[in-house]
Amino acid sequence: QVQLVESGGGLVQAGGSLRLSCAASGRTVSSYGWFRQAPGKEREFVGGMYWSVGNSNYANSVAGRFTISRDTAKHTVYLQMNSLKPEDTAVYYCAASMSGTSWFTGTATLYDYWGQGTQVTVSS
Numbered sequence: 001q002v003q004l005v006e007s008g009g010g011l012v013q014a015g016g017s018l019r020l021s022c023a024a025s026g027r028t029v030s031s032y033g034w035f036r037q038a039p040g041k042e043r044e045f046v047g048g049m050y051w052s053v054g055n056s057n058y059a060n061s062v063a064g065r066f067t068i069s070r071d072t073a074k075h076t077v078y079l080q081m082n083s084l085k086p087e088d089t090a091v092y093y094c095a096a097s098m099s100g101t102s103w104f105t106g107t108a109t110l111y112d113y114w115g116q117g118t119q120v121t122v123s124s
Contacts, residue, residue, distance in 0.1 A: 001113075002025070002027055002113040004094050005022070007020070009092060009118030009119045012120075012121070014084060014085055014122055015083060016084050017082045018084065020034070020079040021076055022034075022077045022079075023074065024096060025075065029051060029097060029112075029113070030050065030052070030099060031048055031097040031103035031111075032094065033046075033048040033096075033097065034047050034077075034079045034094060035095060035108060036092045036120075037091050038087075044090075046092070048102060048104065048106060055103070055104075057104045065084075066080065079092070084120075086122045087122075090119075091120075092117065092119075094114070095115065096113040099111075
């Protein structure tokens with residue numbers, strides 16, 4: 001089992017920044033991903049990281065603005081979000097996967113464990 005605890009969401013003005021954290025405990029996984037879901041929309045892959053190496057991949061909609069990083073000592077994954085836009089408003093979820101490719105493919109069904117979600121609201 002893996003437990004994921006997210007933090008760092010909130011309200012920010014357009015152009016601002018937020019950093020989300022995802023603290024993991026339990027068994028070691030291969031990949032971590034960040035997803036988001038806005039009201040009335042489907043869950044969307046934001047980005048992922050291959051834990052052992054630190055490689056990351058991003059959706060086109062956030063590439064160049066969002067960055068995934070990790071602290072191996074704390075077993076925590078971060079999502080740094082810069083130049084936020086109103087369309088970034090959503091509930092953001094951290095997820096963990098035993099798959100070694102899910103960080104790249106962003107396939108939600110490959111993720112085995114999910115955090116509780118944290119709300120990010122970007123005002124215009």
